[in-house]
Amino acid sequence: MTLSLMFEIAMLVSSVCGVLVASWLLWRARKQSDLQALAGFAIMMAIWCFGHVVLFQGWERVGIYIILANPLMPTFFLHFAILFVNSGTAKEVMLDRLYQLLPWFYLTSFAVVLQSWWMGAGDAISTLYTGAFFVFTDAGLWNLVYTVLMGVLAHGVLMFGWYRHSGNKKRSILAMCGVGAWGLLLATSFVFPSFGISWFPYPMLLLPTYLLLLVYAVVRYQILSVNAFANRALLWFAMMMVILCVIAVISVVSGRVGLQALSNVPSWQLWLYSLLILVVAALVYQPLSRLVSRLIYPGALLNEAVLDTWSTKLKEAQDWAQLIEVGEALLSAQIRRPVAIQLQMPSFEVTPHNNALAIRLLRSKAGWHFSLIGWEDASPGMRLTAEVFASLFSTSCGLLERSLALAVAERKRLDEQHLVELGSLSAAMAHELRNPLNIIAMAAYDAPAETRQHIQTQLKRADRLVSDMLVYSGGLSLQIAVTPLRSLVESILTQSPVGNVLCEVDIDEQLELEADPQRLQQVFINLIDNALSFLRNTEKGKLRITAQEYADQVVIHVHNNGPKIDESLQGEVLFQPFVTKRAGGSGLGLAIVRRIVDAHGGHIQHQTDAVWPVTFELVLPRHHAPAHLGRPSYGTE
Structure with missing residues (x-):
């Protein structure tokens, strides 16, 4: 495989990655204007990389025109940087003004591209390694300088955001700046031929990694599912590197140990075959994993949908009785056998059922613990299902316990506030009521004995009511x-x-x-x-x-x-x-x-x-x- 072909493949892969990343961002962005701007940057980078492929295929004029559109890339990135840094509650006046100037930045970038096309700012030359490679002419220096300045301005906005923000946004900006340094290192080799340096742009072979790392740095703290994908991708990439090293060792050692036929096979073919095996293994891993799980744990149909349903239903419970009722219904429906849940805690205890299968949960100082009762004769799949469910139910018990404690504290606060208000009202009423009651008592002094006794009885009742109100509402x-x-x-x-x-x-x-x-x-x-x-x-x-x-x-x-x-x-x-x-x-x-x-x-x-x-x-x-x-x-x- 020649260096020219490797470069062309790298540019093609970068172009495909750009299209895929832009499509994914537009799908996930919806109304997030910052990610839409980042998708625009990814599309422009895909077009720019495809220009090199076109150039290599003999369409020199078309390829040059496409590559000369590179000022639009940092313009889109500047658009993204302004929106990303200025998002949130605290708006920056300086960034608001810069955002208002964006139409002029885009207009200026289009003008630079049109001028570059009209003045012939680019050309194609033959090098020792490639048949055609893009170079800037003297008229294209303005295109290059403008592109660099726009990139510096965009990263300056990011650095301003790093200074002003904190938390995950600050971490994202720091990661983007690190990826920007990596992109600068890769892109520097692109301009070497324009300055007469006859050196193959090896760093540009890694250009596909720049866009992927940039997007990952942006969305890592916003879209958590990306981290799971990145974890798998990094794992497979590490395996590829290990295979590459093993193939290199085999190529060197096989001839010396008598495996002449193996040593005659080109190293790139061995690496390609190994890579193909790795890809096939990645494709069949999940189906085989599910098949093996069903063989070892028959009847245990656990997946993310089931776990999400369990978690959602359990979180809806408002008290302990409802939580137990929901838990028993979910697990019984899953394994198609009745299951009892026994909850033991100081303020709540469920009477044990006569069911053969039960899960007992105990509250201790260290937290919630569970034990399976009567599951000795259950199948491995049913027991695995019970253990997973019991673990999730234990977590739900802790969440409900904290929720009820907060509710009790809030109710106590409202009761105390109500008592304070009632105490003030009762004190005022007692003062206002006892004065007329005393006047009534004195006025009844000359009344007939039977009438006076009746009045005294009712006055005592009124006085008792006032006293009770003061006692109940007072501190x-x-x-x-x-x-x-x-x-x-x-x-x-x-x-x-x-x-x-x-x-x-x-x-x-x-x-x-x-x-x-x-x-x-x-x-x-x-x-x-x-x-x-x-x-x-x-x-x-x-x-x-x-x-x-x-x-x-x-x-x-x-x-x-x-x-x-x-x-x-x-x-x-x-x-x-x-x-x-x-x-x-x-x-x-x-x-x-x-x-x-x-x-x-x-x-x-x-x-x-x-x-x-x-x-x-x-x-x-x-x-x-x-x-x-x-x-x-x-x-x-």
């Missing part, structure tokens, strides 16, 4: 002290109008809590008063208060045999403010209880069972720790 500060629980409860019962209600207290005398005694007293006052209001009208009414100690927690139950709470009020609704069916109630009692228990780092909930129609369960830490506690792991009494 809640705790004065922690060691508090004996039994004596606290008994003192409240002694002062309460129990009437004919039977009250029992089953609390150890030695049981003590680190809590605010005043706030804790308010909790029991509200719960006892709420229970007595229903038990006074109940035959054989009974109130029972018990407490048990579990590790560092104290579990308190306040039972009563009054009427069951309406189903519409059960759950979280029961503890919302202004929710009540008690005659004369403010609807703030249980809401206040909830606030005080939460402030102590505890938990309260309503329960029903066969013995006690109404039960309130309080979980409080023995030692003050204002962190929310989950449900304790014990059985109910």
Whole structure:
């Protein structure tokens, strides 16, 4: 293979690469004007390289005209550089003005090309290595100088962008400048014959790499799929280089070891055959890989589409129950067998299913871990599918956990903001309401006894409502002290109008809590008063208060045999403010209880069972720790 043929092939490959790169950029660019300008640069470079091919084929005049159009290449690159550097929120005034001058740059470039054609700025000469090679005449120096200046201006814009930007854009600009230096090194040999230097332009044989590297430097941080392609391309290029070195060694050594027939084969033929084998291997690699995977893991039809579907569906889950439901449906549909997902964490636990196949996920300090249960007799393909899915599901658990934590934090912030606003409003209302209430009380002093008693009752109710609003909406500060629980409860019962209600207290005398005694007293006052209001009208009414100690927690139950709470009020609704069916109630009692228990780092909930129609369960830490506690792991009494 002659040097002339090698040069012609390199120019043809560069031209084809330019067309392919420009087409790809236009397809991916859509409305990205900077990539459209880069596509224009790639097309002009493809045309310029094709001009050399035409020149070598004997069409000298056409080839010269095409090559003399080279000022358009740096003009397109300048267009791209301005748009790339000036993209984003911060616009540069200088680049805006330069962008407004772009039509004049294009017009000047066209004028230089037309002048070069008219004045005969190029010619073709024969060299020692090529039959025809382009050279600039004396009239073409202006064409060459203008092209170089435009290239310098474009790279000057890039350097300005490197100074002004940061992050990925700065890295891209730095890579482009490095590729520009590589392009300058390759293109320098093109002008040697124009200055009388009789030297073959070996660097131009590598010209196809310039355009590919330039585009890769631009889109590496914008289009991530390009990096995967570049990874494969670099791998195959490295393999080609290794084969080339091996063939070179074989050519030298084969004759000395008795393989005369092999040593007589030209090295370029050996390299071409090896390259052909490498290309065939690249083409059949993916099909053979899928075939082998199906043989080893039958039934495991995993691909990017399946994984993307799994990831998308799992990300749509809003809570743990929905995540488990979606996960079980996806995996069961994939392997065509029912699968259960068991999630174990402090605040959520799913009851194990009776399914033969299950995936158990456990939350630990190090993160989420999974284990396969009952998969010993499953096929390798099914087990591989389960492992891949479990790994993806573990990631989804972490994402959902962080999402719920952010939602809780945001809800807490809004609640605190609401309480601050409500506190200000309540304080103003208390001041404005108590003044007329005092006037009414004094005005009723001379009223008949029955009327005065009725007015006093309603005034107490109004005053209680105002007090409850102040307590609920005000700031809640705790004065922690060691508090004996039994004596606290008994003192409240002694002062309460129990009437004919039977009250029992089953609390150890030695049981003590680190809590605010005043706030804790308010909790029991509200719960006892709420229970007595229903038990006074109940035959054989009974109130029972018990407490048990579990590790560092104290579990308190306040039972009563009054009427069951309406189903519409059960759950979280029961503890919302202004929710009540008690005659004369403010609807703030249980809401206040909830606030005080939460402030102590505890938990309260309503329960029903066969013995006690109404039960309130309080979980409080023995030692003050204002962190929310989950449900304790014990059985109910």
